[in-house]
Amino acid sequence: MNSKALLPICLAATTLAGCSLAPGYVRPTPPVSAQWPASANYGTTYAANPATEGQPDIAAIGWREMFRSPKLQRLIEAALTNNRDLRIATLNIEVARNTYRIQRADLLPSLDASGNYTRQRLSESTSGTGKPDVTSTYAVDIGATAYEVDLFGRVRNLGSRAMNQYLATEEGRKAAQTTLVAEVANAYLTYLADVELLQLTENTLSTRQETHDLIKRSFELGSKSRLDVAQSSMLVEAARASRAQYQRQVEQDKNALTLLVGREIEPELLEPEQLAQVQVMETLPAGIPAVVLLNRPDIRQAEYALKGENANIGAARAAFFPSISLTGSAGYASTSLSDLFLAGSSGVWSFTPKVNLPIFQGGRLRSNLKLAENNRDIALAQYEKAIQTAFREVADALVSRATYTEQLQAQRALVKENEQAKTITKARYAHGIDSHFALLDAERSLYEAQQNEILVHQRSLANLIDLYKALGGGWK
Structure with a gap:
């Protein structure tokens, strides 16, 4: 030859x-305040400026550092391996990577x-x-x-769009992993809280049943009224109804965890531990919005999508100019x-x-360009909305963190006061000073206070998880 x-x-x-006709990309200014809300500074337990206080960036804090309980770590490990949503997100990366390679191949002759x-x-x-x-x-x-x-960059801009779509998909997988880690942790905390509520209810039911049996025998002996029997029976049935509710919730919590983990959970991992035993990092570097939010995987995903649509404008513009194709053989x-x-x-x-050379296309080329510009504007609005949503999530979590500590302390103090009130009322009732109704009211108040203590504790831990996720942690 x-x-x-x-x-x-x-x-x-x-x-x-050739040249590129894509508009120059400039990162949009974040449409949020330069500082977190002032209310988030009340009672904070997080580092407000990691650069000056020697705190690490939130993305550098892996989920193993955040969640130190062995059982929770094993559940998260299993979820990262078996969860179907995360598996789909990972496979989508392969789809985007191969799409980019196919598009990039057009730059070279076949x-x-x-x-x-x-x-x-x-x-x-x-x-x-x-x-x-x-x-x-x-x-x-x-x-x-x-x-x-490629004299006018049409093929290169299409390749750039495919590359940014691939990068956006990679960031989407990181965002999916962050969400999965937070969901597993929250589901585990919900399970532990419902188990504690079930145990509390069973103990309360046992105590109320014993009291009811004593009152019923006293009624049969003529020392108690029929009203005392009815009132004690009301408390027993209320506790029995609550027990059925929490039994249902515990089983549903197990099902939710199984779905997140993606397979059957080992029985030893479902052996409940106390919420107080769950080890979660309590000091998180909040930093400043412009630094923290732009590092979140979902924000980076939105920005790569914006860059891709920006490159697509260049491809649409290049369609107005002559194209040269070569065919040859030997x-x-x-x-x-x-x-x-x-x-x-x-x-x-x-x-x-x-x-x-395009001469007459019936407005197709101009409409394609306007469509590309519209898609770029939509991607810009989605990017800005993602930043605003992230800012709110972090601000809400910081404000909650600033109040949950005080609320939990107050709730624990309330439980102690209710315990003391019940002890005093029980003694006064035994001496005929207070009515049976007053004793029942004291028992109800103590039970509600104990329930609320468990719930506030669980929500306080969940708030730390939400803050960790909102700041962009959890994908390492």
Whole structure:
């Protein structure tokens, strides 16, 4: 084969370079305040400025550092391995990566080798000899078909869009992992809280049943009224109803955890521990909004999507200009197989450049450009909304963190006061000073206070998880 035959194609493919018509990308200014709300500074337990206080960036705090309870760590590990939503997000990365590689391949000419054999019969009028003739043709060649010379950056901008879509998908997987870690931790805390509430209710039911049995025997002996029996029975049935509720919730919590983990959970991991035993990092670096929010995976995902739509504008603009495509091949052709590869006598080549100049498209090109610009504006609005949503999530978590500590302390103090009130009321009732109704009211108040203590404790821990997630942690 004459290698000089492919020289025009190679020169065009490797030396021609074009400009990009995509608008220059400038990161939009975050549409949020430069500081967290002042109310978030009340009673804070987080580092407000990690740069000055020596605190690490939140993204550098892995979920193992955040959640130190062995059982919770094992549940999160299992979820990261088996959860189907995360698996889908990971597979989407492969889809986006291969899409980018396919698009990027258009920047280079595709070379194909082919061989063919043709045997045909020519009629008397077409053979040139006045007689019918049967001919055979053998051919092999290598060449490029319709390779577009990217003079105006259309192909490169499409490749840039595909690359940014791939990067956005990668960030989406990180965001999905952050969400999954937080959901597993919150589901585990909810399970522990409901188990504690169930245990509290069972103990309360047992105590109330014993009291009811004593009052009923006293009534039979004539020392208690029928009203005392009815009132104590009301407390017993209320506790029994609560027990059924918490039994249902505990089983539902197990189902929720199983779904998140993605497989059956080992029985030892469901052996309940006290909420007070759950070890969660309580000091988190909040930093400043512009630094923290732009590092969140979902914000980076939105920004890559914006960059992709920005590059697509360049591709739409390039469609207004002429496009050049190159088709060429070189090889051998002969009527005899034995003479096919004889240089000089059987060498063939072809080179076909093609210029396409759009003249009238019925407004299609202009509409495509407007569509690309509209998609860019939508991506910009989604990016800004993602930042605003993230700012609110962090601000809400910080405000809650500033109050949950005080609320939990107050709730624990309330439980102690209710315990003391019940002890005093029980003694006064035994001496005939207070009515049975007063004792029942004291018991109800203590039970409610104990329930609320468990719930506030669980919500306080959940708030730390929400803050960790909102600040962008959990994907490492």
